[in-house]
Amino acid sequence: MPESKKRKKVVERRIAQQHAQENRKAAAPEQSPRWWVPVMVGLAVLGLIIIVIAYITGGRFPIPGLSNGNINIFVGIGFMLVGFLMTMGWK
Secondary structure (H helix, E strand, O other), X not given: OOHHHHHHHHHHHHHHXXXXXXXXXXXXXXXXXXXXXXXXXXXXXXXXXXXXXXXXXXXXXXXXXXXXXXXXXXXXXXXXXXXXXXXXXXX
């Protein structure tokens, strides 16, 4: 086999290896941090607990200093909304 054909095959092999490495990097998506799922689920559950407590106590708790009892419900919905929005960033 002539020297130029050997070099050509070596170059082609190196290019194929580089393409394979690039494809592996592109195929493996970046993972979310380990704390992402517990925080996401925790916020959703915390929001649900706040809403349930607000309904049971007529809006006086879990945050007693708020002037209107419905604010507690909005706080719970806010926690749940943040937990839901975090699902879109989960990989």
